[in-house]
Amino acid sequence: MDFSFPGHGYSSHTYRSPDGRFSFSSATYRGSFPPRQGGAYSNPMVSMLQTLQTILTDISNPHDHQPPDHHVQPHGQSSSTSPRQHSSEQEDLRHDEFPDVFRHLSGRGGPSPVAPMGQMESLAEYVSRLHRRYPRVLSRPPIDHDIDSLLDSVRRTAEFPNHGLILSALLRDIAEMQNHGRFGDAVYSREALDEVIAQLGQQDEQRGGPPPASPTAIQSLPTKKIDVHMMDSDGKAECAICKDQAELGTEVTVLPCEHWFHFDCIEVWLSRHDTCPNCRQSIGSARSFTNSTRSPGEGTRDHPISVPASPEQPSPERRRRRSSPFSRSSLSSRSGRRSLSRTTTNSPTQETAPRSRRSSRSEGLRGGITGWVWSRFGGSSS
Amino acid sequence: MALPKRIIKETERLMAEPVPGINAVPHEDNLRYFDVSIHGPAQSPYEGGIFRLELFLPDDYPMTPPKIRFLTKIYHPNIDRLGRICLDVLKSTDGPRKDNWSPALQIRTILLSIQALLGAPNPDDPLANDVAQRWKDDEPAAIQTAKEWTRTHAMA
Secondary structure, three states: OEEEEOOOOEEEEEEEOOOOOOEEEEEEEOOOOOOOHHHOOOOHHHHHHHHHHHHHHHHHOOOOOOOHHHHOOOOOOOOOHHHHHHHHHHHHHHOOOOOOHHHHHOOOOOOOOOOOOOOOOOHHHHHHHHHHHOHHHHOOOHHHOOHHHHHHHHHHOOOOHHHHHHHHHHHHHHHHHHHHOEEOOEEOOHHHHHHHHHHHHHHHHHHOOOOOOOHHHHHOOOEEEOOHHHOOOOOOOEOOOOOOEOOOOOEEEEOOOOOEEOHHHHHHHHOOOOOOOOOOOOOOOOOOOOOOOOOHHHOOOOOOOOOOOOOOOOOHHHHHHHOOHHHHHHHHOOOHHHHHHHHHOOOOOOOOHHHHHHHHHHHHHHHHHHHHHHHHHHHHOO | OOOOHHHHHHHHHHHHOOOOOEEEEEOOOOOOEEEEEEEOOOOOOOOOOEEEEEEEOOOOOOOOOOEEEEOOOOOEOOEOOOOEEOOHHHOOOOOOOOOOOOOOOOHHHHHHHHHHHHHOOOOOOOOOHHHHHHHHHOHHHHHHHHHHHHHHHOOO
């Protein structure tokens, strides 16, 4: 999505990464343009405020595809439209995710990066609405306040706690902008751009993590009925994921590391990350128990690891035996990197192989994203 | 969406067996949102301070970590000026530093980790770069600043 204001010296661009996981907006003011009549766009602050207004609009209208008429009064109140609009927005906001600054850089494929201008008549109107809503907080000009006490009082406004939260995040942003040349998605200095890129890298890390386990591997995990040996001294056994008691005889799924969980619980986790929730061992890496570096005392109260009857060697052989020909073919159809790790599991370095594979992967990815961002921004920011 | 049983259990247990020095209370109208306060650990620059945090359990919790942030200003190399915390267990990743969230972790363990982080700042894994640099260059001065911030912001 690209749109600009030709001749005004203000332009806004949104880039999307090739894989669609990131979107990146830039707002640029070109100072070389002569001031327009009335000085509109003659000051970088104007474009900054426009961005602020856009973000305000974005925040207060999460469903900006809906026509403005959507907010027609539900309670038959009269007078101006703005308070009504707030009361219905408020319902939306209540379900909103943590409305903090992470939102601005959430790499979630871009939640409507730049909303159309003009949904809210002006920033001044929004601020005056805020004044009506938080008369006590905003009765004096904010500039006389310590920003933090302002934030606190906004947050304490019991009437609309979530709205207060959003506002406080916003005010923090403004404070941040003053200090750091950065506001939301827009940056105003090279240093701030570096910071954004570093943060993007971190986001990438956060979204990455250990790769998922294959559905085949998850499905072929052995099951076992809870027996007395799996209970703790109090005679209790608890699935670490749902924290529910597992009764004697309940069928649970056992990982190669011998930690057990409800199948439904562990399936959700393993299909995101191939690590044991208790000890982080991958179900793909065939680490033998006899050579394990795990100390005998590592089983927790909640997860006694004694399964004395069946300390199976989870060797690749065993996996193959358990897998149907169909699942074998889907196994081998996984990425080359993945199958490489399988072939290394028999080597002496088996314990470090998966870890190093992962970190090299995430570094490669991060470099890729950073490289991509620089290729877009490095060139144009000179 | 109904509140998962696990969140109810965790909340009940937090109420029934509170962690010393840590207080976490869910909002009445949003049981995924907690007001948290953590007492600064003894023998740390944060001793005597009570730090307020907000904690939110995302929809897919416990498959993703809780989102947590300091509301009280704090001078700490692993906490930035927005209150965001650099803590391995708060990230569902396996980056160079083995950042790792696990669904076996819970609100209680996370808050304990944060309390421990106050007792053991780690300037080598910084989030607030300027603070971390100062911590490395002149630790006594940095600790002095941390104490002053605690007095100013974390003592009512």
